[in-house]
Amino acid sequence: MRKSLMQYRALLVQSIHVEWANAERWLSPLLFAMTILILFAFAFGRVDEQFIPQLFIAATYLTAFFSLQIAFSRVLEPDMQDRVFDQMRSYPISPSAWFLSKFTLVLMLGVMILVPTLLLSHLFLNEGRNNLLSGSLFVIALIALLGLGSVGVLLSTMMLRSNAKQILYPLIYFPLTTPVLLAAVESSRAHLVEGASLENLLSSWLGLLVIFGIMYFTLSLLLFGELIKPD
């Protein structure tokens, strides 16, 4: 247990160092998100006040969904150079510690993309008329991130050796995560438009979102161990 924790820490610290050394890796999804948001805001122009919350939700989640996919698909790229990944497989690393470190990294990257996207989207689309940002919205987005992140890590491990990953990753990632996106959008809509509280939402869409998070996390944790075993 203590050994796994040490390994988790070492793996996570190393991953953060690597990300920090390649600023391009986390900057480009962020810039991508900004571009999409600007396009959204420009295309819609002035919008009737009552539609703003819905537009805000749609634009934010779609943008986040796409830029997260870019970040997730590249999460194992540094490990592929110079056969680092295989070397790690030859070390006595606990698969759970390995998965959890990558998952934590993905969550950190996800928050780094999600928070600016929410703020910028609010700034661009809402034009400061009414305040739509709230702690509850961040909580919903974070729970969605849990489900998306675990699928993200698992898929990038699967496609490590595939020569078609640029096309394949979105092709599989988007269908698998559609339910998460739907549940997140519905929860946010109910919260912003109908003013439902998180406790009330827990029995409907938010509950589904939580179940997804748990399901994808468990599945990914179990299957990740299978993927790194000796062939």
Next chain:
Amino acid sequence: MSSDSRQDKRLLISGILAFAFLAVAWLWGLRFAPSEEHMGEVYRIIYVHVPSAFTAFSSAGLLLVLSLLTLLRRSESASLWAKASAEVGLIFTIITLATGSIWGRPTWGVWWTWDARLTTTLILSLLYAGYLILYSSLAPGPQRDRIVAALGVIIALDVPVIYKSVTWWRTLHQPPSILREGGSSMAPEMLATLMLCLSASLLVGAWMLWLRVTNLRLQQQIDAYSYQAQND
């Protein structure tokens, strides 16, 4: 060699029988079954559509079982069967989408609508396609078997959940207006015809599965022979 050619013959004959059965079932459904009072003759496509959908979703179930077998037992033949079941699943998903679209035009007035079942089926077809592309993009070997098996597990477990969430999304969003679901109170003759078509479709699906596995095995043998030829 003679056992191989005997198996070939068996495969051919059973294929002819399966397709003949399917032709009879379809003919029965499309020509002789009674017509429906609300939808008239159009409804008959149900005899193609529903069985295909059922076969497509059964393939997902089969994919789950075979993928688990690959992962837990490291069985090489299970992974061949899994690939074949994904292929058969993709074919039947496409038939389902096509017939659904044809059915939708006269009944709902549109070729496509974001109905729960349609959306789920579309997603399933994308996932099957993704599975097959991933399979072909990896170098053969036990590693590939394990990777695609992991994907197979996720896909198969995901299908019911995607279905549920899409249903909720749609039903909470807009009232089920023109989208009349296939009647649960079906005339017994129609139900009997539907069952006939269903078993025919499953039979053809099973036969295709068998054919594909035979082909995949053959491919492996050819590879083995060509390797031997290189080394002689």
Next chain:
Amino acid sequence: MLEIQELNFHYQYRRIIRQLSFQVKPGEILHIVGPNGCGKTTLMSILAGLRREHSGTITLRQTEGHILADRRTQVEYLPAEANALFGKMDAMRNLQFWMELRDHKPSVDAMREELARWDLDHPLIRENFPVERFSTGMKRRLALARVNLAQVSCWLLDEPLYGLDSRGIATFQDMLEKHQAGGGMALIVSHDTAPLQKFAIQTLDMKQEPSR
């Protein structure tokens, strides 16, 4: 002691290793030789736990009678065409990471001492200088430094001398000598046999059998 019994491995239709049995006792160095494509690298990757043997047993005993459940805890692998280094990180960071994964407390002094052995302990080289800008020989030396710092009993070295100059080779011989004296085992694949002449080595010849 490392004991391999009746090991079999085939890739697709190609039998690569057939009924291979041998053992390596503490303090022994095994030089694995054979023509190209006879499965030397494959054998290494099987022993390292990257590939799974199709049949046969591999047992690594730490002491007499004590069989390791996970042999990877006592095995360090150096692949042939790669060094498994993070290109964007500096030498110290790389060493520290791999040591932490083995649950060794990396002390800066120990790492610097090791780097000094390999002529890499210059302040402009060891820190804030990404490994990707190292020359081929420097990368190999750093990878060998990691092997030594791993403090394991069994080394799997696939072409360890690739890119090393004569000084590097001398350091390697020195490192191997200490390892042997301490009761360590080493399996070495190398086409450059001269530097190994000074050691008492066992040789395993993996002649390619007609594949069928």
